[in-house]
Amino acid sequence: MSNEVNPIKSDRDIAKMKAALHGRNRLMFVMGVSLGLRISDLLEIKIGDVRGKTELVVTETKTKKPRRIKLSKTVIAEVKKLEGADDEYIFRSRQGGNKPISRVQAYRILNEAAERAGIADKIGAIGTHSLRKTFGFKLYTQGIDVTRIMAILNHSTPAMTLKYIGITRDEIDAAYEAIEV
Template identity: 35%
Template sequence: MKHYFRSRSMRNYLFFCIGIYSGLRVSDLLTITVREARYNYINKVEKKNGHSKRFVVHPSIRSDLDTFIADKADDEYLFASRQRKTISQLKQQPIDRSTAYRFLNEAARKFGLEEFGNHTLRKTWGYRLYQQDERNLALLIDAFGHSDMRVTLRYIGLTQDLLDRATMRMR
C-alpha cells in the first residue's frame, strides 16, 4: 500500500507511513504540524488521554518528508486539507478524519482488504512490533494504555494467530 499511496499522493503516503510507524491515533496524526515534522522525533500529547508520546520519524520516509515540507510554513498542518471547511469557512485546516477514512478504504479495496478503518494504522504498528519480537508486548500494553495483555493481543488481532501457532506446536 505504501507504493500505491506514494504514486498517487505524497500527503496520503506520508499519512499512511507515519500512521504505521508511530502507533498514533488518527485524531493525533491529523494535528501534526510542519514544525513538528522537521525533527527526527515528533512529540504529541494524545487528545484522548492526555498522555505525552514521542516517536521517531522512520528513516525510510525522512527524505520524502523533508521534500514534502521544504516549502511549507512551520505553523501549517502536515496533512492540510486543500479545501475550505464548510461550516467555519477556515482554510489551512487538517484533513478531516472522514477524508482519511475514505482514502485509506479506497486503497484497501484495491488490495482486497476488508474491515480497514482509521484505527488499522495503529493496530498495524502494534502487530508489526509484536511480530518483530514478542518481548515487545509489554511496550505495546503501555503504549496502547491497556491494563491486560489479552486486551492488547485481541486489539492487534493476534489471539487467533497465537492459538493456531500453539496448536501447530503440539506433539
C-alpha cells in the same frame, strides 16, 4: 463506519497499500503505521513538528498525556520531501485555510486505497484505526514483548493489546504447534 477494523498483517499488503497512495495520502499511511498514533493525533501534526527532527512530541487528545516518539529512517526520509511552512498541517485539507483533513476524509482515502490495492476483501474492515493496529501488529511480529506494546498503545492489559492487534486464538495455537523439541 463500523467500529471494528483490522490491522494489515502482511508486508506484501502494506506494500500494496503504499503503492496505491501518493503524496500526502501516502505519508499519512506511512506515518500512521510507523508512529502508532490515533488518527486524531496524526492529523494534528504540523510540518514544523517533524521537519529536521529525529523525534516527535505530541500530547495525546484522548489521554492528555505527552508522548515522545522516535522517528524511523523511513519517516525522516518522507518528511524531508515536505513542502510548506512549519505552522502548516502536514495533512492539510484542500478546502482552503490551514486545517487538517477530517477523520472521515482520512477514512475515505484509506478505503479507496485498499480497493485500488486489491486488498479490501482480504483484510475486511479497514479504517483509520487500522494504521494504529497495524503498527501494534508489526511490533508484535518483530518480537517486541506484548507488555511493551501495551505500554506504547496505553492499554490496561496484555489481553486487550492482543485482541486489539488482531492476534487470534488460531495464531496463538499455530505458534505453539511450531515448536517441536
